[in-house]
Amino acid sequence: MAETEAIDVDLEIIVQGAHGRSKPELRLWLRMLSTTKLISQEIRRRLRAEFGATLPQFDLMAQLYREKDGLRLGELSKRTMVTNGNVTGLVERLEADGYVQRVTPQGDRRVTVAKLTEAGVTLFAAMAAAHEGWLQDMMADIDPHAVAALWSEIGTVKASANNHLSGGAFE
Amino acid sequence: MAETEAIDVDLEIIVQGAHGRSKPELRLWLRMLSTTKLISQEIRRRLRAEFGATLPQFDLMAQLYREKDGLRLGELSKRTMVTNGNVTGLVERLEADGYVQRVTPQGDRRVTVAKLTEAGVTLFAAMAAAHEGWLQDMMADIDPHAVAALWSEIGTVKASANNHLSGGAFE
DNA sequence: TGCAAACCTTTGACATTTCAAATATCTGCT
DNA sequence: AGCAGATATTTGAAATGTCAAAGGTTTGCA
The missing domain is CATH 1.10.10.10 (Winged helix-like DNA-binding domain superfamily/Winged helix DNA-binding domain)
Structure with missing residues (x-):
């Protein structure tokens, strides 16, 4: 299943993709965003599963x-x-x-x-x-x-x- | 007025509040979350305003x-x-x-x-x-x-x- | 050949989010 | 008293988000 891997790809290739190089600020932002999203989705999942x-x-x-x-x-x-x-x-x-x-x-x-x-x-x-x-x-x-x-x-x-x-x- | 300050308070006092001390992981998480939210709201605002x-x-x-x-x-x-x-x-x-x-x-x-x-x-x-x-x-x-x-x-x-x-x- | 399993997308029911506009209520000033 | 303006909350429309279930299509294997 490629499904499981996909979570690693995510937002970080959003903008920088086209021309590999991109400003450090942008890279930092994309990483912050994807990391936060990853964690909060996990928390969401568990809150729902364990506490509704x-x-x-x-x-x-x-x-x-x-x-x-x-x-x-x-x-x-x-x-x-x-x-x-x-x-x-x-x-x-x-x-x-x-x-x-x-x-x-x-x-x-x-x-x-x-x-x-x-x-x-x-x-x-x-x-x-x-x-x-x-x-x-x-x-x-x-x-x-x-x-x-x-x-x-x-x-x-x-x-x-x-x-x-x-x-x-x-x- | 404490009102104006409020934007700085935000999520970071969510959980730790009750008993001042809280695990560093939790503090880090709350700060990541609030920072990300702050920035993405700003981006949202500008995307909407300038590009609809x-x-x-x-x-x-x-x-x-x-x-x-x-x-x-x-x-x-x-x-x-x-x-x-x-x-x-x-x-x-x-x-x-x-x-x-x-x-x-x-x-x-x-x-x-x-x-x-x-x-x-x-x-x-x-x-x-x-x-x-x-x-x-x-x-x-x-x-x-x-x-x-x-x-x-x-x-x-x-x-x-x-x-x-x-x-x-x-x- | 023929059908079950796998795959891709859409649907549907809800909850949340944003923004802006509408409602109430209170306050201050004349 | 009496009304303009500030405050506090609600409403509404549109978009997004989750999850689960339903729809077609294709594939693999008996």
């Missing part, structure tokens, strides 16, 4: 887990990099499943606060433990020293990117 | 660009990490826009081969050039030496992850 949950749901519950008092949907959106419109449906489904509860506080009726239910807390605790294990497993072949170093260096990448966004560049 | 295209479309056209004779949909799927069912619709839309053409070869009528049209080649060439520039821009603050080093080290991460997948580990 999706990755966005996991992200969202993670935020609520650490804020026992719940979070407003807007806050949730920012912390999870999930857009506003998205949070609505996500929370709706989690509420339907009984893991999250929605409340509108008295002070401000525009606001909706989402909070984990007990079932939600229990489920998330189990998922978080498994999740951490999966990552250690997937990164088992890496020199522990390199893991820490990478963390720091990728911080540089993130800072640089953050510094050159087109978004609010209009002032 | 989406990232998956860009990926797909990139593959077809380097294979002037076209690719079967299954091949396309593997090379882009887009699932089979997905390629169908993606190609359909690109065909409707006149950038891609579908042909069924004589030898095997199960097969559909997708190929860039002339308009597709022209469009992609422009997008690829811009895309490369955006990346250099976003990574401008990084030490060029670090870019190359990172590329190599992330290769290690990818290899390790590839080595511990649950999926096709059955041979």
